[in-house]
Amino acid sequence: MPWPPRSAYLHIPFCHRRCFYCDFPVVPLGDRAGAASGQSGAASIAAYLALLQREIALAPEGPPLSTIYFGGGTPSLLLPAQVSDLLAELAGHFGLAPGAEITLELDPASFDRARLEAYLAAGVNRVSLGGQSFDDAVLASLGRRHRRSDLLAATRWLAQARLQGGLASWSLDLIQAVPGQTTELWREQLRLAIAVGAPHLSVYDLSIEPGTVFAWREQRGELSLPDADLAADLMELTAAELAAAGYGHYEVSNYARPGHASRHNRVYWSGAGWWGFGMGATAAPRGQRQARPRTREAYQHWLEQQGAKAARAPAPEPDAWLEDQLIVGLRRREGIRPLDLLIAAGLAPPRALQALGDLRRRLGLELQRGLVLLEGPRWRLSDPAGLALSNAVLRECLLWWECWRGDAVAGPASPAAPAPPMTGQPATGG
Ligand code: SF4
Numbered sequence: 001m002p003w004p005p006r007s008a009y010l011h012i013p014f015c016h017r018r019c020f021y022c023d024f025p026v027v028p029l030g031d032r033a034g035a036a037s038g039q040s041g042a043a044s045i046a047a048y049l050a051l052l053q054r055e056i057a058l059a060p061e062g063p064p065l066s067t068i069y070f071g072g073g074t075p076s077l078l079l080p081a082q083v084s085d086l087l088a089e090l091a092g093h094f095g096l097a098p099g100a101e102i103t104l105e106l107d108p109a110s111f112d113r114a115r116l117e118a119y120l121a122a123g124v125n126r127v128s129l130g131g132q133s134f135d136d137a138v139l140a141s142l143g144r145r146h147r148r149s150d151l152l153a154a155t156r157w158l159a160q161a162r163l164q165g166g167l168a169s170w171s172l173d174l175i176q177a178v179p180g181q182t183t184e185l186w187r188e189q190l191r192l193a194i195a196v197g198a199p200h201l202s203v204y205d206l207s208i209e210p211g212t213v214f215a216w217r218e219q220r221g222e223l224s225l226p227d228a229d230l231a232a233d234l235m236e237l238t239a240a241e242l243a244a245a246g247y248g249h250y251e252v253s254n255y256a257r258p259g260h261a262s263r264h265n266r267v268y269w270s271g272a273g274w275w276g277f278g279m280g281a282t283a284a285p286r287g288q289r290q291a292r293p294r295t296r297e298a299y300q301h302w303l304e305q306q307g308a309k310a311a312r313a314p315a316p317e318p319d320a321w322l323e324d325q326l327i328v329g330l331r332r333r334e335g336i337r338p339l340d341l342l343i344a345a346g347l348a349p350p351r352a353l354q355a356l357g358d359l360r361r362r363l364g365l366e367l368q369r370g371l372v373l374l375e376g377p378r379w380r381l382s383d384p385a386g387l388a389l390s391n392a393v394l395r396e397c398l399l400w401w402e403c404w405r406g407d408a409v410a411g412p413a414s415p416a417a418p419a420p421p422m423t424g425q426p427a428t429g430g
Helices: 042-058 080-093 113-122 136-142 148-163 183-195 213-219 228-244 263-270 296-311 318-331 338-344 349-362 364-368 390-407
Strands: 007-012 065-072 096-106 126-132 169-176 200-205 248-251 254-256 275-277 372-375 378-381
Touching: 007 263, 042 080, 042 275, 042 296, 065 080, 065 263, 080 096, 080 113, 096 113, 096 263, 113 148, 126 136, 126 148, 148 169, 169 183, 169 228, 183 228, 200 228, 228 248, 248 263, 263 318, 318 338, 318 378, 318 390, 338 349, 349 364, 349 390, 364 372, 364 390
Parallel strands: 007 065, 007 275, 065 096, 096 126, 126 169, 169 200
Antiparallel strands: 200 254, 248 254, 372 378
């Protein structure tokens, strides 16, 4: 695990309102809220940013940052000057590497062209747009605040900003397998996403999370979701349409035109560590994930307790570390080198070889079905079949590791042993 990290995630929890499927750590402020002085919500935002700055100041020192990601929530509720202040805090504490990738999540209908330009002037050079759908009926059913016309305007501004050189890249989030979706309706969504020129697409399956409006509707039998076969067909359709349009499938949910893969996302999946700041943020400074409390009050209390403690990153636990490596590693197109991982997790080489043979037997069915491909020391999921059924393969891997974890007692062998070099990050809400 490379140490110290060269990437930072900042969680901006404010949203106008909570979408029907969302269980992210967010603070709904109301449809008319904003950060400008006098707007409702302005004081809450300012107070939270002060906490965030304090957490950054408490972090250990580290090398200049190569990637920064403002996720949420709706970071476009922040004023450009507030984004600039946070960047200055990070730059003052860690420094910024030349060419650092600085991503801001934007929500259609929460910004305009002038605001976009002000964010770019503040230092942002990559945008992740929470579009989700071009279909007004779907957007309404998801509880989203924006509509198709807002999304189209936002994509136009982003494409123009890129042409003019102010924006290095941008990404569009889409949600597939929504209630009532058919392959034809979904094909149309994909074609629109390609037509608006997004250089990067993140395509997520709708998942029903406990405590959400959707979970409540599902319990009442009011949601008609695509069944597993249709969901798999939709995923395969996504892979095929986007491949034909020139997008590479570099992670289960992520597609990019050449040169537009997210450097920050790759840090999450490569096993390299990252700093995480803010309510509900996950950090993994030494590879082991640590989640901050998910409410403002609990986060503030936690921060008060940290003091000098926050300046010490705990040593990684090999069990959790290997689970993370399996889960994130197999989601990447390039896959994992399992023998290296087992040795790095503390198994002696002969035991590691034995464990590897056992994993291979456990995955017999998946290998037979061509879901997992063994390419020398590297194992990866096939595209699209393996990536589409990644959860089933990952479950087998984790069950296998349950049987072997007691052997991993020595801890990771070398700080840099298993992870591929960091090229440049978890999906967030938005
Ligand atoms: S989905 Fe995004 S915009 Fe909607 S409540 Fe969650 S974080 Fe906010």
